Amino acid sequence: METVFRLESPRIIAGVARVVRDVGIAEELAQDALVAALERWPRDGLPDNPGAWLMATARNRAVDLVRRRENYARKLAEIGRDLSTVSPPEVPADPDDIDDDLLRLVFTACHPVLSTETRTALTLRLLGGLTTAEIARAFLVPEPTVAQRIVRAKRTLATRNIAFEVPYGPDREARLGSVLDVIYLVFNEGYAATAGEDWLRPSLCEDALRLARVLSALMPKEPEVHGLTALLEFQASRTAARTGPSGEPVLLKDQHRARWNRMLIARGITALGRAEATSSGAPGPYLLQAAIAACHAHAYTYEETDWSRIATLYGLLAARSPSPVVQLNRAVAVSMADGPGPALALVDALTDDPALRDYHLLPSVRGDLLSRLGRTTEARAEFERAASLTRNERERELLLGRAAEQV
16 A cells, blocks of 8 residues: 555645645645545455545545635635536546646746755655655755755745746746756656665656656757656666566666667657757757767667767766766776776775765775776775665665675
8 A cells, every 4th residue: 555655646746736736735635545545445445546546535635625724715716716617526537647737746846936955855755755764865864854844845835825837938947957857866766766675666767757758748949858858768768677586786787688678768869869959059968968878778788888979978968067976977988998997097086075975886886996907805895885885775785796706
């Protein structure tokens, strides 16, 4: 039941928020629907469509709440005409028929009145279904801090009477960058879970990819939207090959490329073409990342990958969006193009960067380079350090395995 609710909660919250125009109340009503399910499903059995049952229950309660509470008089006036047409659904609603509601939820959660940290936390809570503790672990901040951010965000959206809508014109463009960043964060949390026992969380990837596609349809002239969509299509194409039979991570170089989803790769190529066709001037960060992902998608083997082009693209990305993580990724590409020696020098230059102090992929990459140089004792220490920093059990097992191989 927890899994069902986690999968369906973003759609329920989005659908209910369209009625009550308040994401905080929408989340509470979604929780009420879960409580009702806990009471009825064990007694009556699991419904044919659990998601539709939860949606119908939450929407019914939303309509009742709006009609009953006097302090909603102002909101009743605003949505009166719409409310008169809203009645409890006689048949379960199709939970897939509300993509625009999900998009409204993302744009609302990414409103400029909220800080970047707050937008991300609220979106991951409402759209990703992550708990406060999971968000806190994902961003390495105390749990009470995340809880306060989410409470303040809901209060701000309510008190400022922020419309539950996809904005138009300049307002949409102003909020677009934040929306793209949050969609990418949600995808990444599903693509390589920060914590927990599972390496992948496919539902998060699916939600993020669906939102990117919807956004592409809404904003066909925006290259970065197509760039993000292309990037996610390419990344999602590898999902089936990224874990082994027991759910263990499989590194890119070891993946069976026949398991890559060719339909998603084709979609990625099409989206990248649209991004390039609509771009004028210097390419944006998502278009560049999509171009890097395309290099991997076009290679039949890890060794045949055009690593020189990837290193060049990472150099452009570093100039466009300076980041030590981008520099670390560039070092990996340089190691494949020019050998581990030059790459190790690039990685060593990053070891004092405060932003990477607790970033487990820094010692992981360094351990790989040291191993390829035959410095196995140092490599083992680096892999063990990386294992101590990750919060994902599957990844920890992988890193400890690599440490044990260094003899």
